[in-house]
Amino acid sequence: MKLVIDAGNTRLKWQVLSGERVTASGACLMERQELAESLAPILAQVRAIAITTVIAEDRRDELSSALTELTGLVPRFHWSEAARGGLRNSYAAPERMGADRWHGMYGAWLRLAGSFVLVDAGSAVTVDYVTAQGVHRGGYILPGKAMMLRGLRQDVARVGFDADELHSVAPGRATSECVHHGLWWMWQAMVQRLEREALERNVDQIVVTGGDATDLLALGLTAIHLPDLVLEGVAAIDQEIYGL
Ligand SMILES: Nc1ncnc2c1ncn2[C@@H]1O[C@H](COP(=O)(O)OP(=O)(O)OP(=O)(O)O)[C@@H](O)[C@H]1O
Numbered sequence: 344m345k346l347v348i349d350a351g352n353t354r355l356k357w358q359v360l361s362g363e364r365v366t367a368s369g370a371c372l373m374e375r376q377e378l379a380e381s382l383a384p385i386l387a388q389v390r391a392i393a394i395t396t397v398i399a400e401d402r403r404d405e406l407s408s409a410l411t412e413l414t415g416l417v418p419r420f421h422w423s424e425a426a427r428g429g430l431r432n433s434y435a436a437p438e439r440m441g442a443d444r445w446h447g448m449y450g451a452w453l454r455l456a457g458s459f460v461l462v463d464a465g466s467a468v469t470v471d472y473v474t475a476q477g478v479h480r481g482g483y484i485l486p487g488k489a490m491m492l493r494g495l496r497q498d499v500a501r502v503g504f505d506a507d508e509l510h511s512v513a514p515g516r517a518t519s520e521c522v523h524h525g526l527w528w529m530w531q532a533m534v535q536r537l538e539r540e541a542l543e544r545n546v547d548q549i550v551v552t553g554g555d556a557t558d559l560l561a562l563g564l565t566a567i568h569l570p571d572l573v574l575e576g577v578a579a580i581d582q583e584i585y586g587l
């Protein structure tokens with residue numbers, strides 16, 4: 344059995360694969376204790392570990408040694424590449440691209456025919472355009488939803504608000520409403536822009552993934568929702584290199 348991990352800035356997501364079949368999955372925070380508890384039921388079966396991550400080097404080293412301690416295995420880290428299987432990166436320095444973006448694009452490239460735009464709504468939001476020929480046209484990096492709220496909470500003195508989200512775009516009449524409606528209003532604008540650009544650029548499909556993808560769908564985005572796309576992409580690459 345192979346353990347595949349996507350370690351993002353907020354959460355770590357994992358799957359256990361038996362051949363190409365997912366037999367278990369989970370998510371946890373990056374702390375040692377949480378990780379050990381989350382993985383406890385499957386640890387004995389793990390024979391290899393494949394990781395995609397965008398966390399900083401010190402946290403990555405901690406994750407690596409925690410996994411080695413738990414399993415006795417040295418995890419295999421996968422990074423962004425210049426090209427693979429017909430998919431081509433637009434970055435002059437491909438290794439600088441977040442591995443989650445590359446692995447998400449590769450997952451979509453393997454699954455879909457035609458051009459696509461991949462929206463990963465996680466801690467940050469990324470938007471990446473890929474042509475039907477597999478050429479990455481480029482993309483965007485934006486602050487994520489939780490990050491936008493945190494920014495308002497931390498960086499302005501007089502904007503306190505409830506944690507409860509309000510899904511409305513009506514102009515607010517109290518601080519909490521103004522903040523939550525404002526966020527929803529901005530995300531609705533993002534949905535409208537995505538749909539317009541997809542038409543203008545002849546994009547066949549909009550693909551969404553990440554913890555906040557359901558918000559985009561709730562706002563009416565016409566898209567394919569593939570929640571495990573980043574894991575799928577890195578699993579495929581690990582298999583191409585090391586086998587099942
Ligand atoms: N259980 C959860 N814990 C934390 N965030 C969650 C959870 N469920 C949904 N979310 C939402 O998901 C977002 C984080 O998305 P995701 O889990 O994809 O992040 P990530 O993989 O850590 O991010 P990234 O890869 O961009 O660093 C947050 O903005 C939050 O609103």
Ligand SMILES: CC(C)(CO)[C@@H](O)C(=O)NCCC(=O)O
Nearest residue numbers: 397439440441442443444467484
């Ligand atoms: C943008 C994020 C944070 C999204 O998870 C990640 O892909 C990342 O850290 N990227 C590095 C910079 C880049 O992709 O150009």
Ligand SMILES: [K+]
Nearest residue numbers: 351443465553
């Ligand atoms: K992610």
